[in-house]
Amino acid sequence: MKITDHIETTANLLSQQGIRKLVNEVSNVNLRDIGGQFWMDQHQILSKLNIQAHLQVQTESKEIAYEELLNQNKIVNVLHHLLSIEVWKNKIYPNFSSDTTFKEKNEFKLYFLLYHEATAINLLELLLYHPKGLNSLGENILDLIDYCNKKLRILNAWDEDVVSRFEKLDFQKSEVSKMDLKKNRSELEFSISINSLSIFRYLTENILNLSLTCQTRIINEYDFISHLVFLIEKAPWLKTKVEKNAKVFEKFDNGVWKMVDKEELFLIGKVEAQVWLSLYNLLIEPECQKKYNYNTKNHEIVLRLRTYMSEDLLNQLPILEGLYRFLEQLSMMDPPVQEFGDSKVLIQQIPDLTLSILEGADFKEISHHQKTIFECESAAAKEKFTEGLANIYNIDDLETFLEDPKCAKCGQLATQRCSRCKLEWYCSRPCQVKSWGNHKETCSIIVGDVEK
Incomplete structure (x- = not known):
């Protein structure tokens, strides 16, 4: 999700004191409060920090937002926002949105509730680029791995059926079609899932610093290696349409779909590169090789990568030469017999952050509570919400960052x-x-x- 999908008034770089104040106000939000005023305040804070972090990178300024979030140990709070809004989206919102008696009165607010996940993962993508940012999560990295696993599986299943599932959500009872929320929901889910690929690559680059439980979760329990191979084969970042009796090719790059000529399809975009680099990190690292439980099935799956190891690919990502040689060697071997000594985990960690979000949550009661809030929201509350958005988003200040409209x-x-x-x-x-x-x-x- 590009930062220019929504624009805010704090486009000018804030002082360190201003950013420190924002970071100090970052807090967790429980499921019942999502959509309320406290949540709205937190959404504004994360949105402003997200914009500041991106501007600091793009202008090559000191990354104050990252440093303050790290020093105040608030990166884990950003992860908490990401996980809690995903739980809300999947466990609570469907309960009252599918109720035939539900009458939505603030569709614009609904969109920004859904967009909150994109804001959080967009900010985390910058913060976790730094190994210190990733390490600051401590044992909560396990929650991040579980989240990435969900999003990777969404990408591997992405097709018209998935899009249709989003569009069947009961948005049409009001004037929601005017805002095209059905399309926005599926587009958001796709973009968020793509963002998770960058974060997963950071995990693979630092895999030796992860706990044994995290390593085992990535390498064997979820078998990310096989799923990354499936992703290379499926290539959801490419699509073909027919317009005026001619094939039109599009590639997802930098947060948007862009038309490309057929002759340019061989060019490796950022999204595809993330997948290849993650595979390289997992397959070439000696410790990962020792831990990966090869069998006849996944041995064959990994070797299917050879089909895609073209000269064009190696010219664009020379580091993959080592992966190419590894695959050639692997093809001449029978599936290795794994000795399970190092890969067994007698005591496993559990995803504490997710459990803390779910603990004591009565989804039925929360859904009823929020359904009532959405239906009975006053004009004054609705106006206050839109005023809050006006404090964040403004097109003029970030116009230089926009793609051609x-x-x-x-x-x-x-x-x-x-x-x-x-x-x-x-x-x-x-x-x-x-x-x-x-x-x-x-x-x-x-x-x-x-x-x-």
Whole structure:
């Protein structure tokens, strides 16, 4: 998920004191409070820190946001936000959204609840790039591994059936179609899952520093190696469409789908590179080789990588030469007989952070409580929520970070945008007129012109 998907007013770099104050206010939120004012305050804080962290990287400034989060031991709080909103999304929201009596009154708020997961993982992706940031999680790395496993499996199962499952969520009873939340939900899930690949690569690069339980979870219990091979074969970051009787190729890169020529398909994008580098780290590291429980099945799966080890790939990622040689050697061997001495774990850690989120949670009661809040939210509360968003997002300050805008109606290159909210772009006046029916409600919420 790109940071420019949403824009905020704190685009100018804050002072260390300002960032320190923000970091000091980062706290955990329990499941029952998600969507409330305290959660909204936390969403604003994480969003501002996320933007600051990205700006500091892009402007090559001192990474104050990372340093403050590390020094105040708050990176684990960001992980807690990530895990708690994922639990809410999967365990609580479906309970009341599927209720035939449920009437959503603040679809814009719903979108930002779902987007909170993207904000948290986007920030973690920067923080965990640093080994110290990863190590600061301590035993909670196990929770992060479990999370990455879920997202990797989503990517391996990603197809039209998955998208349809998101779209069957009961959004259509209100005017939600105007905001295209069904599409946004599936797009968010895909982008979040892609973000998890970067984080998983950081885990593989530091695998020797992880506990034995974490190593075993990655190498054998979840068999990430086989699932990464499946991901190379499936390549969900590529898709083909037919437009005007011609094939059109798109590649997911830097958070967006981009059209590419057929001749450019051999170029390795960032997403695909993350998968290859993770495989390299797990297959080449001697300690991982000792621990991986080879059998006839996974031996054959790993060797399927040879099909993709082309000259183009090796030219773009020369480090994979070592992986190529390893695969050639492996092909001449029978599946190794694993001696289980080092890989057995007599006492395993448990994912404490996730358990603390779930402990004592009555999903039925929380769902009923939040359903009532969503249905009975006052106009004043709704206005306060949109005012809070206005304190975060503003298109003008980060315009230099944006991709070339595309028309919201036809997808062509756009040169004009909505004069009210300045967020929606169009290629022409006719497209703007045709799109206004869908854009009107979103536009009114952004500019604060909401019916009381």
